[in-house]
Amino acid sequence: MSTIKFNAGKVQYDEDTKRCTPLPHKGTITIKPSADEESFFDFIWTPKSSSGLEKDELLIIPGDISFKQVVSCKTGRVFALTFLSSGAKYLYWLQDVGDDEQLNKLTEKDQQIVKKIQDIITLDDDEDMEQESELPSETETVKQEQQFTLPILDLDDAFPFEVLQQFIDELSEEEFAKFIEDNSNDLPETIKSNPTKQGFNDLMRSGFFQQSKANLSNHLKRNNGSGFLLAQLFKLNYQGEGIGNFLQALRKSNHEKK
Structure with a gap:
């Protein structure tokens, strides 16, 4: 062509x-x-x-x-x-x-x-x-x-801190313990050794977490194949490039696990 x-x-x-x-x-x-x-x-x-x-x-x-x-x-x-x-x-x-x-x-x-x-x-x-x-x-x-739905321009658009905090706060103690267990490979030792909701919320407020989220957003927005590589890394069904497609892959993966 x-x-x-x-x-x-x-x-x-x-x-x-x-x-x-x-x-x-x-x-x-x-x-x-x-x-x-x-x-x-x-x-x-x-x-x-x-x-x-x-x-x-x-x-x-x-x-x-x-x-x-x-x-x-x-x-x-x-x-x-x-x-x-x-x-x-x-x-x-x-x-x-x-x-x-x-x-x-x-x-x-x-x-x-x-x-x-x-x-x-x-x-x-x-x-x-x-x-x-x-x-x-x-x-x-x-x-x-x-x-005329406009694209999600940043992961903060989909996951603002207030929404993440509400999700954590509404979990029961048993659900929170299960959440920590299921995501233990991706959490720092300070959280795994002393898993508290306050500690997790503090982690989400930290500069390291915010910078990591911003870096992931930037990679996905470039539409240069990062979405494909991340789908392979997280074992997701690739939906296309961009933040919206990456989130769609996560939703589909979560739905299939239920």
């Missing part, structure tokens, strides 16, 4: 108003075969100037991605790149000159770009049959697109 490259900007989505606002900064999307994972693709959005916006570096896995126009947006040609397994969504607007009267009308060039992307994100028939049961139904996919 040859590299797909086109001009596009990022879109800001407001959860409260459900409104998409195209940002004025110019940028470029590049899609090319991944050098690290065979049959996967690198999706990179790069700002053209010092806009202060960070580069998007995502790993595309055929069958787990949709790329569809947001038809409700009438002020530009906005597309949503959606990870079907997690619901994570990235919004972009096409920046090449379009129709001045119908701002959301795709040009012939736009349609060619969309077709090329559809060709690489669509599974072959054989692969589609194998993975059909693992993918969301059409109804579920439509619901995901309507919700």
Whole structure:
């Protein structure tokens, strides 16, 4: 496959108003075969100037991605790149000159770009049959697109300290002892030798724990294969790159153990 490259900007989505606002900064999307994972693709959005916006570096896995126009947006040609397994969504607007009267009308060039992307994100028939049961139904996919769920940007978004503390505090003494026993390989000796809820909460407040969580978040956000390596390490069913997919793998693993 040859590299797909086109001009596009990022879109800001407001959860409260459900409104998409195209940002004025110019940028470029590049899609090319991944050098690290065979049959996967690198999706990179790069700002053209010092806009202060960070580069998007995502790993595309055929069958787990949709790329569809947001038809409700009438002020530009906005597309949503959606990870079907997690619901994570990235919004972009096409920046090449379009129709001045119908701002959301795709040009012939736009349609060619969309077709090329559809060709690489669509599974072959054989692969589609194998993975059909693992993918969301059409109804579920439509619901995901309507919700515009934004990606989890940090593990703190999913596991703020208050939530973790509440989880620990609500455990009975027997449940807490079992929790410590099940996770003993990952806990420091100070906790294993004197397992108390206060001691565990203090550990979660510690700079070491916070730094370790931040480092894990950064590795997962790079979408450079870290999710695959961590899935192998923790013996999880790999769901894709990124924090959302890693959490999805953890949830599935926990559900299977019950």
